[in-house]
Amino acid sequence: MKNGKGIKVIIVLVVVIALVVIGGLKIKNVYDGFMDEYKGTESASGTDVTIEIPEGASSKKVAAILHDAGLIKYEYAFVLRVKESEYRGRIQPGTFTLNTGMSTLEMIEELCYVEPVKEVVDTLTIPEGYSIEQIAAKCEEQDICSSEKFLNEVKNGNHQIPFSTGDMNTDGVKYDLQGYLFPATYDIYEDTTAASLIDTMLEKFRSVYTSEYSAKAADLGYTDYQILIMASIVEREAKIDSERPIIAGVIYNRLKIDMMLQMCPTVLYPLTDGMYDKSEVTYDDLEIESPYNTYKNTGLPVGPICNPGQASIEAVLYPDENDYLYYHTSDAGDGSHIFSSTYDEHINTQ
Helix, strand or coil, X not given: CHHHHHHHHHHHHHHHHHHHHHHHHHHHHHHHHHHHHHHCCCCCCCCEEEEEECCCCCHHHHXXXXXXXXXXXXHHHHHHHHHCCCCCCCCCCEEEEEECCCCHHHHHHHHHCCCCCCCEEEEEECCCXXXXXXXXXXXXXXXXXXXXXXXXXXXXXXXXXXXXXXXXXXXXXXXXXXXCCCCCEEEEECCCCHHHHHHHHHHHHXXXXXXXXXXXXXXXXXXHHHHHHHXXXXXXXXXXHHHHHHHHXXXXXXXXXXXXXXXXXHHHXXXXXXXXXXXXXXXXXXXXXXXXXXXXXXXXXXXXXXXXXXXXXXXXXXXXXXXXXXXXXXXXXXXXXXXXCCHHHHHHCC
């Protein structure tokens, strides 16, 4: 009997010791897991999980969201880590994609990240009707980048051209992006480059030239690129806003009867290498050999001669319906024009 009792006592002791050991191991595992989420920095491969953090959520609420999503085990460890870190009170609302292999610190950094606000160091104002060449010169003048660097980026950079030129022959176009660098005022930052500035200008153009404009161009029987070419001529010709649609009407009237456009800015563009630093055109100037010169070539010039603003684009899309074929500058001194339907009228009013 004594031996039987002894064996039972030993068995009980073994079981107790085993339970204590197992319990101790579980406690240790819990402790290790807690401390890893509280202090650990190691990450591992895992599964991406998308969560939504509501506006004004406390760290306790965020911990519950992470726990329910299977991203953490110990909510209090997360709360403590946030409380004792530099990120206290900085968790942002929004949608986040975290990974089950991330440390809680990595999760906190992701949840607290705020896109730094870039400081504006300058502004660049591009007037309506500026050519790419003039924009490049202005960039150099303001120490944004050299004119050479800007022009090289325009010519060789990887930029998406907004429109297809369709069936139009564009052999001889100086810059494919001419017409698309939208005139506006742009913020300049420390990290602004010729490439980033050009992309911003193109983005602005796309925001202005809407699908409604494209639909209207199609209704008129012209491509978007042809509309842009005409708008660039209107921009350089018109000095008064009210005359933009009238000049656009003249362009359409001449095109309809296959009459040469004979617009002076199409001569000045190649003549001045895009700088428009010559005010008057001589008869000799009209003889310049260039696919832009509408005194030597019928139809539209090979491409835009400047970067037109919205008013000139809309003037071409919604032109004045008139029968004018000619115009010249008036004596008013305000840049206005006198419009005529016949050549005799045109001569007699000069």
